[in-house]
Amino acid sequence: MEWVLVKNLKDHVGSEVELRGWVYNQRASGKIRFIILRDGTGTVQCVLVKAENPGLFEKAADLTQESSVILTGSIREEPRSPSGVEITLNSFIIIGRADPYPITLKEHGVDFLSENRHLWIRTPRQSAILRIRSTAEQACREFLHGRDFVLADSPIITPAACEGTSTLFEISYHEEKAYLSQSGQLYNEATAMALNRIFCFGPTFRAEKSKTRRHLMEFWMLEAEAAFFEFEDNLKLQEELVFHLVRTVLDRHSQDLRLLNRDIEKLEAVSLPFPRVSYTDALKLLISEGHQIQWGEDFGAPQETAISEKYQSPVFITHFPAGIKAFYMEPDPANPEVILGADMLAPEGYGEIIGGSQRISDPDLLRKKIAEHNLPVDTFSWYLDLRRYGTVPHSGFGLGIERTVAWLCGIEHVREAIPFPRTLYRMYP
RNA sequence: UCCUCGAUAGCUCAACGGUAGAGCAACCGGCUGUUAACCGGUAGGUUGUAGGUUCGAAUCCUACUCGGGGAGCCA
Numbered sequence: 001m002e003w004v005l006v007k008n009l010k011d012h013v014g015s016e017v018e019l020r021g022w023v024y025n026q027r028a029s030g031k032i033r034f035i036i037l038r039d040g041t042g043t044v045q046c047v048l049v050k051a052e053n054p055g056l057f058e059k060a061a062d063l064t065q066e067s068s069v070i071l072t073g074s075i076r077e078e079p080r081s082p083s084g085v086e087i088t089l090n091s092f093i094i095i096g097r098a099d100p101y102p103i104t105l106k107e108h109g110v111d112f113l114s115e116n117r118h119l120w121i122r123t124p125r126q127s128a129i130l131r132i133r134s135t136a137e138q139a140c141r142e143f144l145h146g147r148d149f150v151l152a153d154s155p156i157i158t159p160a161a162c163e164g165t166s167t168l169f170e171i172s173y174h175e176e177k178a179y180l181s182q183s184g185q186l187y188n189e190a191t192a193m194a195l196n197r198i199f200c201f202g203p204t205f206r207a208e209k210s211k212t213r214r215h216l217m218e219f220w221m222l223e224a225e226a227a228f229f230e231f232e233d234n235l236k237l238q239e240e241l242v243f244h245l246v247r248t249v250l251d252r253h254s255q256d257l258r259l260l261n262r263d264i265e266k267l268e269a270v271s272l273p274f275p276r277v278s279y280t281d282a283l284k285l286l287i288s289e290g291h292q293i294q295w296g297e298d299f300g301a302p303q304e305t306a307i308s309e310k311y312q313s314p315v316f317i318t319h320f321p322a323g324i325k326a327f328y329m330e331p332d333p334a335n336p337e338v339i340l341g342a343d344m345l346a347p348e349g350y351g352e353i354i355g356g357s358q359r360i361s362d363p364d365l366l367r368k369k370i371a372e373h374n375l376p377v378d379t380f381s382w383y384l385d386l387r388r389y390g391t392v393p394h395s396g397f398g399l400g401i402e403r404t405v406a407w408l409c410g411i412e413h414v415r416e417a418i419p420f421p422r423t424l425y426r427m428y429p
Numbered sequence: 430u431c432c433u434c435g436a437u438a439g440c441u442c443a444a445c446g447g448u449a450g451a452g453c454a455a456c457c458g459g460c461u462g463u464u465a466a467c468c469g470g471u472a473g474g475u476u477g478u479a480g481g482u483u484c485g486a487a488u489c490c491u492a493c494u495c496g497g498g499g500a501g502c503c504a
Contacts, residue, residue, distance in 0.1 A: 031461040049461075065454090080462070100439075105465040106453050107441055111496055167502085182503095208502055209430070221504060300500075343504095352504060400504025414504090425496065 001072055007041035009075050009085050016074045016090065019044070022122070023063045023098075025105060033060050035089065037071065040127065046073055046087040056091065066098040066122070117420055118429045128256035129416055132249055133405045137201070139248040140222045140399070143241050144199050149224060152191035152198040154184025156205075160379040167207040169217075180205035185396060186328075186383050188225035189359060192394055193386055199224040211424045212301075213413040214351045216402060218422040225396030231330075231340040231358045234395035235316055238344060238354055239274040241399070242314055246270045249408050262410040266348065269312040276316040279338065282307055298324040305349040314353065318342040327369040330358040330393075340395075350407035356397025363387035 004017040021039030028034070033048040050057040063069065071092035078086035102112075103119050113120045120126055141151070157173060158181045168179040184200040191198045204221045224237070246267050250257070257264055277285075286293055286303055293303065299317070308315055319338040322331055329339040341357025360366045366387055370380055377384075405417040415421035420429065 025465080027463050027466050029460045029463075029466090032463080034463050034466085036464080045464075047462080051461085080464090082464080100455055102439070102454090104440065104454055107465090109441070109497090111436090112440065114496090204504080206503065210500095210502065211497090212499060215503075219504065298502090300502095302500095355504065398504065403504055 005041045006037070006039045006044050009042075009044060009083075009087075013075050013077055013085060016072060018070060018072050019046075019087070020070045021068070023065055023067045023069060024124075025065060026060075026063055028061070033057060035060065035063060037069070037087075038122070038124070042083070043124065044083065044085065044087055045081060046071065046089040048089045053090075056089070060089075060092070062094065062097060063092075064098045065101040065104070066119075068095040068098075069093065070095060114415070114421075114423075114426055115428070121419060124259055126416065128253075128259045129405065129409050129411060130419060132253050132256055132409055133401065133417060135249055135252050136245055136401060136405050136408065137220075137222075139245050140199075140201065140241065140401075142248075143244045144197075144224060147197065147237070149197040149199045149226070150191075150195045152188070152195060152200055153202060154181065154187040154191075154200040154223070156181045156202065160376070167209075169205050169207045182206055183221070183398060184223050185225070185398065188223055188396055189383070189386055189394065192225040192227045192396070193390070193392070196228075197224075197226040209424055213415075214301075214403060214406075216414055216418065216421055216423060217427075219414070219418070220401040221398045222401060223396065223398040225394065227392050227394045229358075229395040230393050231342075231395065234356055234358060234397060235276070235318075235342055236273075238342075238356060238397055238399075239272055239314070239316075242274075242344065242354070242404075243270060243272050245404065246408065257409070260409050260411065262408075266312070266410075267408065270347075271313055274313045274316055274344070275311045276318055276342070277307070278319045279317055279321065280319065282317055296321050296323060301351065304345050304351055308345040308347055308349060308351075312347060314344050314346050316342040316344055325357070327373040327375065328357075328359050328366065330360050331365075346403065346407040348407065348410075350403060352400075353403045353407065354397050354399045356395065358393065358395040361387060361391045361393050363391065 001016060001018045003020060004012055006019065019037055019039060021037045024036040024038040024043050026033060026035045031050045035046045035048065036043050037046055048057055048060055069092050071089060073087035073089045075085055075087055077084060102116055103123065121130065157178050159178060168182060171178050171180060182204055184202065188198060188200055199222060201222045202220065203218055205218055207217065250264065250267055283293065283295055286306060289306065291303055307317065319332060320341060321337060322329065322339050325339050325341060329341045332338050332340050339357060343352045344354035345351065346353045360369065363384060366384060370377055402414040402417040406414045409417065411417065415423055
């Protein structure tokens, strides 16, 4: 008998098939049982009538929540079913009978759910988010490969800070100190000089004691870098990538988005080109609205939210003051006080999802900036080499996948956008 | 690091200075179409830890532990 995934049941209406999965729930009266099976691709209700098969009916009393089963049954259309199909159960075997399952169908608190993350991910909502994450990652790769970008993975163990700002996780590299990467960017610049257009996609680590719905200690970042790309090329690439992500998730996950109660209209409203506002103009706007902030100060979360809420699409904040951005960002020739970089803020207050810039290509200027930031020149010696040997203008950006997925899914917290979140006070399980 | 909130049954919560309760889960029974099914019953507790105030503390005070939300920083 053919083994079919729940999500494909509609293609087999009328036939008898085998299903393999876990019992999501069971309801029973004296004469009829409803067993909801989940197999990770969806859920389906299986019906068992006592009069038709008394032996099987009794045996099914043993099907506790999350017991694993292989069952056979006939698929039929059923107007009363939310998915339109239902299974008439013919037989089943229990692979592993589950003990009383901690995560019931009732409400639970964040602490308990986090402590049981390994089981929490089995719930329909969490599964939907993780499926969307998978598609978002796939769409990133599809998009960049389609634009002739080459995947060039950057190292996770690094000898020193990439940007010298954030706190790093220190590890012991045999007798030496080493650090977990907080960005693959500097290595990306090297691979871009070798391969022209490249990207890396992997975990990145921040040891800052951040403790908000937008922060994880370990998160995944898509970082692209392109030789000969200037500021404008960079922004265009970013907005087209993010637009592609939105469209792809809408196309492939309407059911998951519905399950998450996502307001789909807000995603459908995203359109190209994305709005742009310079730091200076954004600042004026914020001051006119009563924010206490001066030129040269970075925007905080409340400011970012205030700006992003004015637009339906993600918005670029461009031309930040050089003093609040990383040392490698190219100054604007028209005004060297500001840099040719931009942050992309997601709508609905989800915060910064991309940070990017054109990079300094002049070796002398780069050396000067390294000194100004009090960074050790010798650890950047190889990075300076990139400017010694055939320097070119180039640009890149980093996209935080969890924040992006959280926005796409409309969920409250980035911890639900990754299978096993690492937060400030929790790394179990 | 700072601000803020919290910890009571397996889970979600109530009891607010005077005998620790409810719903769900578990277990037993009932029910022919349920969608977090429903109905009846049984069992389940050193109220996060340590001290203090009091005739009496889940409740008030102090410290600690663990966690939630936020600030800063960032994706």
